[in-house]
Amino acid sequence: MSRHFGAIRQLGYVVHDIEAAMDYWSKTLGVGPWFYNPKVPIKNYVYRGTSYEPHNSVALANSGYVQVELIQTRNDVPSMYRDFLQAGRTGLQHVAYWTSDYDADLARLTAQGFKAVMSGEVGEKGRFVYFDTEYHPGTVIELSEVAGPKGRMFDLIRAESETWDGKTDPVRPFPDLSKI
8 A cells, every 4th residue: 555645456558469468368367357448538638748639449357456457559649658668568557546536636746746747538537647757667657536437437347357257248348438
């Protein structure tokens, strides 16, 4: 447990082939079911002060309390994911901490010297920010707001993992965030 952030709630892996990664995680590691979105609707995306329109595919599943996120970039928009791949790496790229008080936590962390590099929104009250790694070269830290539909989707994903039989529908579509 981090005194600054709370418990790590998500492990984010950047991969070259998300379909193969979901297959490996579900069949070999028994983690699933995966909730897959071939094009995540990211709004207000900013990387190093400039706005872009990323096309990222994402799959989410839980292993117990921790959510696993698989990310594949589909265009060449600047991002910390692209930086990670261009450095010749794949695998664990970030750890995420979840918050229902995003503004207060972001202000507190910024006051402590954390510097935002990448941010955006996925659904209402689904903001996220990735911090610079200059303090710790390696794994990036994400602060993710889970106060709205994104939080309800995360609850659904965890609940489905608890009753999944390891075989049925290992890959499922993302729920529509505007309806949950």
